[in-house]
């Protein structure tokens with residue numbers, strides 16, 4: 600498995616493209632609201648997308664995925680709890696296949712486990728790819744921070760529970776967030792003040 604990343608769109612969203620070098624089959628995570636560059640990267644690498652995964656339903660993560668669907672009509676996976684968000688937060692996002700906590704997805708020869716981690720939105724998820732111990736955390740966990748909880752559907756108590764859940768994973772996963780630099784779960788367990796706050800709130 601190989602991975603390539605782009606930071607694109609109106610709010611600088613990280614889009615990740617995971618692919619197999621031999622079959623060229625690919626999975627696109629969060630193609631953003633400016634998918635022209637994503638489309639160009641996919642085409643330049645000669646890849647064939649098999650699925651689009653959304654860490655949550657916000658427009659800056661999936662608002663322009665229709666551009667990819669027009670060329671590669673693939674399933675789009677998102678947690679259904681984000682369907683009810685106001686449309687100014689989700690415009691352009693296509694809700695197609697429903698994700699559920701604990702689900703395992705086999706896509707393009709890769710296996711993804713779904714962790715439902717609400718807080719930033721009701722339907723936020725993290726995708727864990729055991730091959731390579733990669734974790735895609737969307738706007739749940741950032742390097743040294745976490746996603747905002749003050750937008751409609753946001754909830755700090757849920758975010759705290761989600762951060763605790765991530766902190767309690769045993770492995771030291773490589774963390775690829777929806778915005779900003781990549782990090783590791785060990786680094787965040789040691790240095791992330793929001794994760795620390797979440798762990799302290801546990802009673």
Ligand SMILES: [Zn+2]
Nearest residue numbers: 655657719738
């Ligand atoms: Zn968001």
